[in-house]
Amino acid sequence: MIKLLTIDDSRTIRRVISGIGAMLGFEVLEAENGAEGLAVLGEHVHEIGLVLLDWNMPGMNGLEVLKSAKANPRIRHIPVMMVTTEGERDYIIQAIQAGAVHYQTKPFSQEEMATRILEAMGMGGA
Amino acid sequence: MAISREEFDLIRSFVHEHSGIQIGEGKEYLVENRLTVLMVQNGCKDFIELHKKLVADAGPLRAKVVDAMTTNETLWFRDASFFSAVSDFIVPQLMEKAARQPQVRIWSAACSTGQEPYSIAMLLDHARRKSRGQQAPPLEKFQILATDISPSVLVIAAAGRYNQLAISRGMREAFLERYFNKTGTMAYEVDPAIRKLVTFQQFNLKNSFDGLGPFDLILCRNVLIYFSNELKAEIYRKLHARLTPDGLLAIGASESPRGYTSNFEQVMVGGAALFRPKKGS
Numbered sequence: 001m002i003k004l005l006t007i008d009d010s011r012t013i014r015r016v017i018s019g020i021g022a023m024l025g026f027e028v029l030e031a032e033n034g035a036e037g038l039a040v041l042g043e044h045v046h047e048i049g050l051v052l053l054d055w056n057m058p059g060m061n062g063l064e065v066l067k068s069a070k071a072n073p074r075i076r077h078i079p080v081m082m083v084t085t086e087g088e089r090d091y092i093i094q095a096i097q098a099g100a101v102h103y104q105t106k107p108f109s110q111e112e113m114a115t116r117i118l119e120a121m122g123m124g125g126a
Numbered sequence: 127m128a129i130s131r132e133e134f135d136l137i138r139s140f141v142h143e144h145s146g147i148q149i150g151e152g153k154e155y156l157v158e159n160r161l162t163v164l165m166v167q168n169g170c171k172d173f174i175e176l177h178k179k180l181v182a183d184a185g186p187l188r189a190k191v192v193d194a195m196t197t198n199e200t201l202w203f204r205d206a207s208f209f210s211a212v213s214d215f216i217v218p219q220l221m222e223k224a225a226r227q228p229q230v231r232i233w234s235a236a237c238s239t240g241q242e243p244y245s246i247a248m249l250l251d252h253a254r255r256k257s258r259g260q261q262a263p264p265l266e267k268f269q270i271l272a273t274d275i276s277p278s279v280l281v282i283a284a285a286g287r288y289n290q291l292a293i294s295r296g297m298r299e300a301f302l303e304r305y306f307n308k309t310g311t312m313a314y315e316v317d318p319a320i321r322k323l324v325t326f327q328q329f330n331l332k333n334s335f336d337g338l339g340p341f342d343l344i345l346c347r348n349v350l351i352y353f354s355n356e357l358k359a360e361i362y363r364k365l366h367a368r369l370t371p372d373g374l375l376a377i378g379a380s381e382s383p384r385g386y387t388s389n390f391e392q393v394m395v396g397g398a399a400l401f402r403p404k405k406g407s
């Protein structure tokens with residue numbers, strides 16, 4: 001079964017994303033900070049189809065997590081989507097330049113997030 | 127991140143010109159969500175720069191932008207009343223035709239990831255099996271042409287490979303068993319005999335239809351809704367010219383050619399409305 005990984009310090013956001021993932025037929029793994037997220041990624045590298053990565057987190061921020069994932073040849077191929085309150089174009093450009101395949105700004109509706117997830121996984125949008 | 131009015135207008139007129147797709151007022155988020163990644167990947171700092179590139183260079187970037195702006199939502203056997211009409215009435219008619227004429231041609235004119243043409247192909251094969259092959263014409267008599275403007279959906283369609291999620295959207299258990307091979311843990315591949323019936327090709331409905339058909343059945347479902355009224359009228363005219371005199375046109379459940387052409391008459395097939403060329407039109 002293809003899994004998603006949400007890395008977010010907000011338990012609520014992780015819950016919401018797990019719900020949306022389940023609705024789409026994916027199991028969702030959770031991590032509450034960047035370091036834990038990178039560890040889970042390394043452990044489940046063959047199952048994870050997409051990472052949903054928060055930007056503002058204590059410890060490593062999302063951009064740093066993204067950069068270190070992309071610097072690791074074992075996990076760099078796994079697509080990462082940023083989930084962020086930082087809707088400014090400059091932020092988004094930075095994330096895409098660092099290798100993010102997509103982004104979703106917060107707050108989001110269920111439908112929006114579901115569409116973004118499918119798009120990021122190359123399954124077309126709704 | 128607030129796309130400006132100027133950026134929005136430039137992009138939407140470009141998309142309209144190259145695909146016929148109309149992006150409505152208030153759909154700024156669609157442009158932003160679907161094109162920002164392409165914009166950045168192509169070294170542009172905003173959509174004005176992206177537009178400049180698009181105008182200057184007729185290369186693959188154009189196709190990628192149009193591709194990103196298409197809505198490819200589809201399912202297996204989409205619209206139950208239409209597909210019961212297909213299996214109960216249309217397929218038997220096509221079988222009879224195939225007994226009389228050398229070829230029966232079907233066109234799925236906006237096939238997206240392939241669910242629509244493959245659903246038809248499976249129903250054709252299913253009908254042959256039910257008749258135990260006695261007088262049923264061979265499958266080779268049927269040709270299904272499946273086209274779409276979007277190159278990326280055609281890759282999926284031609285590969286005929288679907289994940290669990292795509293399968294769960296409308297595929298029936300019995301058909302899944304009969305017409306798919308399981309590959310890997312999560313993927314299903316359409317049986318080669320079914321795949322062989324369908325030819326996939328990129329095609330823009332804005333282009334001339336010269337050289338296509340004539341077809342005994344055309345499916346042009348859930349695509350004209352994205353176009354302007356003028357383009358709808360033009361495409362209905364072109365579709366009409368590509369149907370055999372007794373051919374049938376299927377459109378989406380919420381669509382109607384009324385107001386765009388008077389060349390078609392509605393026929394009720396089972397519980398579904400289809401359209402055929404008016405006599406002498």
Ligand SMILES: C[S@@+](CC[C@H](N)C(=O)[O-])C[C@H]1O[C@@H](n2cnc3c(N)ncnc32)[C@H](O)[C@@H]1O
Pocket residue numbers: 145146147196197198199200201204235236237238239242273274275276279329330331332346347348349352
């Ligand atoms: C919503 S899907 C419909 C798929 C299928 N016919 C169904 O009813 O489920 C619409 C498809 O039309 C395609 N499309 C949009 N503009 C087109 C054009 N100008 N020429 C050909 N196909 C186009 C899109 O790429 C998309 O795959």
